[in-house]
Amino acid sequence: MTRLKESKEIATPGEPIYEGQDIRPNSGAYKKEDKIYSKHFGMVKYRKNKVEVRPMSGRYVPQDGDTVIGEVTRVSYSRWTVDLGSAYDGNLNIGDATDEYVDLDEDDLTDYFDVGDAIMVKITSVSESMDVDLSMEDRRCKKLVGGRVVEIAPSKVPRVIGKKGTMVKQIIDKTGSNVLVGQNGRVWISGGHENLAAQAIKKVEKEAHTEGLTDKIGEWLEKQQQENEGEQ
Amino acid sequence: MQINTKRIRKLSEEQERLDGRTPLEYRNITIEPEYIPTTADGSAKVTIGDTQVIVGISTDLEEPFPDMPGKGTIVTNAELAPMADREFESGPPQEDGVELARVVDRGIRESEAVDLEDLCIEKGEKVITLFIDIHILNNDGNLLDAAALAAITALKTGTLPHYDEESGEFDREAEGRPIPLTKTPVTATGRKIGDTIVFDTTKQEEEAQDARLTVSITEDNNIVAMQKGGTEPYSQEETMETVEKVRDKTEEFRQLIEDAVGE
Amino acid sequence: MTEQEVQWFDEDGKRIDGRAKDEMRETKMKADVLEEADGSAMVEVGNTRVIASVFGPQDLHPKHLIESDRAVIKMRYNMAPFSVDDRMRPGPNRRAKEIGLVAKQALTPAIELEQFPKSGIDISMEIVESDGGTRAAGITAASLALADAGIPMRGLVSATAAGVVDDTAVLDVIGKEDKEGNADIPIATINGGDEITLLQMDGDLTPDQVDECLSLARKGCADLDEMQREALHSSLKNQEQEGGEQ
Numbered sequence: 001m002t003r004l005k006e007s008k009e010i011a012t013p014g015e016p017i018y019e020g021q022d023i024r025p026n027s028g029a030y031k032k033e034d035k036i037y038s039k040h041f042g043m044v045k046y047r048k049n050k051v052e053v054r055p056m057s058g059r060y061v062p063q064d065g066d067t068v069i070g071e072v073t074r075v076s077y078s079r080w081t082v083d084l085g086s087a088y089d090g091n092l093n094i095g096d097a098t099d100e101y102v103d104l105d106e107d108d109l110t111d112y113f114d115v116g117d118a119i120m121v122k123i124t125s126v127s128e129s130m131d132v133d134l135s136m137e138d139r140r141c142k143k144l145v146g147g148r149v150v151e152i153a154p155s156k157v158p159r160v161i162g163k164k165g166t167m168v169k170q171i172i173d174k175t176g177s178n179v180l181v182g183q184n185g186r187v188w189i190s191g192g193h194e195n196l197a198a199q200a201i202k203k204v205e206k207e208a209h210t211e212g213l214t215d216k217i218g219e220w221l222e223k224q225q226q227e228n229e230g231e232q
Numbered sequence: 233m234q235i236n237t238k239r240i241r242k243l244s245e246e247q248e249r250l251d252g253r254t255p256l257e258y259r260n261i262t263i264e265p266e267y268i269p270t271t272a273d274g275s276a277k278v279t280i281g282d283t284q285v286i287v288g289i290s291t292d293l294e295e296p297f298p299d300m301p302g303k304g305t306i307v308t309n310a311e312l313a314p315m316a317d318r319e320f321e322s323g324p325p326q327e328d329g330v331e332l333a334r335v336v337d338r339g340i341r342e343s344e345a346v347d348l349e350d351l352c353i354e355k356g357e358k359v360i361t362l363f364i365d366i367h368i369l370n371n372d373g374n375l376l377d378a379a380a381l382a383a384i385t386a387l388k389t390g391t392l393p394h395y396d397e398e399s400g401e402f403d404r405e406a407e408g409r410p411i412p413l414t415k416t417p418v419t420a421t422g423r424k425i426g427d428t429i430v431f432d433t434t435k436q437e438e439e440a441q442d443a444r445l446t447v448s449i450t451e452d453n454n455i456v457a458m459q460k461g462g463t464e465p466y467s468q469e470e471t472m473e474t475v476e477k478v479r480d481k482t483e484e485f486r487q488l489i490e491d492a493v494g495e
Numbered sequence: 496m497t498e499q500e501v502q503w504f505d506e507d508g509k510r511i512d513g514r515a516k517d518e519m520r521e522t523k524m525k526a527d528v529l530e531e532a533d534g535s536a537m538v539e540v541g542n543t544r545v546i547a548s549v550f551g552p553q554d555l556h557p558k559h560l561i562e563s564d565r566a567v568i569k570m571r572y573n574m575a576p577f578s579v580d581d582r583m584r585p586g587p588n589r590r591a592k593e594i595g596l597v598a599k600q601a602l603t604p605a606i607e608l609e610q611f612p613k614s615g616i617d618i619s620m621e622i623v624e625s626d627g628g629t630r631a632a633g634i635t636a637a638s639l640a641l642a643d644a645g646i647p648m649r650g651l652v653s654a655t656a657a658g659v660v661d662d663t664a665v666l667d668v669i670g671k672e673d674k675e676g677n678a679d680i681p682i683a684t685i686n687g688g689d690e691i692t693l694l695q696m697d698g699d700l701t702p703d704q705v706d707e708c709l710s711l712a713r714k715g716c717a718d719l720d721e722m723q724r725e726a727l728h729s730s731l732k733n734q735e736q737e738g739g740e741q
Contacts, residue, residue, distance in 0.1 A: 010728065010731070012642065012651065012723075012724045012727050012728075013605075013642050013647075013648040013649070013650055013651050014605075014648070014649060014650025014651055014685065014686040015724070028647065030649060037649065037650075039607065039647040039648060039649060040642070040645060040647060040648075041642040041643065041645070041727045042645070055645035055647075056645065056731070057533075057534070057643065057644065057645045058533070058644060058645020058646070059533055059551065059552055059553065059644075059645070061552075061610075061611070086552075087551065087552040087553045087554060087555075087566075087611060087613075087614035087615075088613075088614070128612075129563065129612060129613065130612055130613060130614075153645075155645070209731055
């Protein structure tokens with residue numbers, strides 16, 4: 001019963017992280033004989049009687065309950081197809097998109113969302129064959145107008161949000177921008193110092209695995225503000 | 233994403249860009265001559281921001297074209313390697329790859345930068361062919377300028393293998409001689425987003441572009457090649473405005489090449 | 496030049512490039528070298544240089560290739576025209592197709608394809624400079640790129656080739672040794688262990704010689720496996736440095 005790798009340590013694929021029979025492998029780890037191995041280049045995390053490995057990077061895989069930012073790629077008779085930056089597109093049915101009554105023969109679905117629109121949307125179910133259903137029900141869901149979307153690795157999203165939202169709140173406060181983070185790694189930034197907010201988010205992504213990042217980013221943002229003011 | 237394309241177009245109305253650069257500002261440029269030292273006769277790797285391009289030069293002995301019996305030949309080819317962009321597919325060169333090669337080629341050919349007569353071994357029988365192969369590693373926009381910069385650097389630092397009279401072939405073990413370069417044509421591309429002319433576009437910015445104009449200029453400030461791309465028209469004023477701006481840019485580029493090659 | 500005229504080993508047993516018979520060329524590896532790709536890596540073995548990229552899991556085209564319960568791997572092996580002394584004409588050729596296939600077979604046993612049904616994973620190996628051992632370096636780089644892309648695998652795959660020159664088994668065959676030597680045996684293993692996922696041979700050897708080559712190559716793969724893990728860890732430090740420069 002030995003932890004060959006501790007929580008927050010980095011493991012590589014095929015590397016043994018635990019020896020013993022009392023713990024089970026969770027996502028990103030597998031068991032072979034009496035050892036548990038990592039499936040990823042990622043961070044080890046023990047939770048109760050399980051151990052998992054979170055990959056440092058990787059494309060988004062849709063998960064039930066995630067709030068994500070998607071782009072409408074197709075408008076059909078009664079639904080929209082939404083690209084999520086994943087191998088799997090999402091499906092938004094008219095009934096899940098609005099409470100209003102829509103006459104499918106009379107009304108134009110593009111009045112609501114058209115091809116190219118960016119939307120914040122919630123994943124309500126993911127089937128085994130990876131059919132993804134979406135809904136606009138959650139109060140955070142809306143069409144995103146104006147602003148820009150930057151893309152980061154989905155695995156870094158928790159870091160960009162921070163414990164109890166402290167990291168993203170700091171960025172919002174110090175740049176005056178509105179920031180919405182999608183679980184699929186897409187981040188919408190609107191207003192304020194958009195470019196600075198975008199740079200801060202990219203910086204968090206790059207240094208996600210380091211300690212004291214919230215303070216570092218805070219200091220960096222202050223410095224950038226001073227430099228900008230100096231130029232004016 | 234289209235939300236970004238819309239933002240870029242909106243910002244261009246104020247002469248602003250997504251990453252805060254000014255319309256004429258280039259991202260960080262690095263030039264590494266002789267990137268492929270053992271198998272290429274000349275080579276260079278250029279990065280502009282995250283765009284990465286390698287150009288390699290190879291040589292071969294061939295028959296000259298019948299209408300140019302005393303001149304060697306240049307063949308330029310571009311590979312939009314699938315690794316460079318999710319949208320690049322494997323297979324025969326697509327339009328974009330062919331145009332890229334031809335635009336880079338034109339700057340070199342029309343300026344007569346390479347002394348083709350110096351590539352002639354035996355008039356009417358045997359000449360040297362210079363192959364300029366452009367290999368895109370990572371596409372974050374402005375492939376044209378990066379490829380052109382890599383090509384001219386590769387030519388500047390490249391060598392022709394020694395020709396052995398006896399065997400009638402190259403002797404690659406013996407010492408070669410520098411590629412006979414008489415001029416340094418430099419290429420830059422200006423792109424129209426709305427009414428603003430912008431240089432060194434990122435991939436996202438190129439999705440918002442309406443048209444582009446690539447200009448190649450030699451050190452005596454003469455324009456040797458131009459290529460307009462995209463569907464929107466250019467006015468004469470916009471054309472001359474681009475030419476002026478390219479002229480300034482090429483000064484900077486020449487300095488960068490000198491710094492990289494001088495070492 | 497016939498084999499008899501080349502002195503493959505000098506008085507100290509050193510090969511034409513100064514190496515001992517069980518010595519690999521100087522090897523460098525770097526992960527995360529391309530921005531657009533989901534994962535990437537560069538591997539240099541002596542004068543052989545390879546860049547590998549991974550895109551996926553993503554949409555798969557053409558649609559008839561889709562498998563309902565797993566991801567499908569598309570593998571590309573390509574030599575840049577300037578990667579060899581006599582320019583290689585661009586375009587698909589049969590050798591490249593075959594290498595793509597065996598490389599795919601070398602990597603597939605390690606990958607958890609079932610996690611991504613109905614999708615595709617596109618792997619590409621570009622040889623930018625060649626001095627022998629390109630498929631081995633390509634596989635080693637591709638495995639790193641897969642890890643960089645976050646694709647779940649039960650291990651890393653590393654590859655090298657052993658051969659025989661002048662009746663002596665040698666590790667990591669250089670271009671010249673391959674051309675004029677007795678044999679070339681490229682192999683790949685998972686986690687530097689005993690599962691061989693790539694095995695090819697060109698030559699004319701006794702069973703004992705084959706056995707010796709396999710031992711040499713397996714040891715080489717184990718060394719490469721360690722280097723791959725170091726390269727992955729280093730890629731984090733590189734990111735920190737880049738982030739800190741702003």
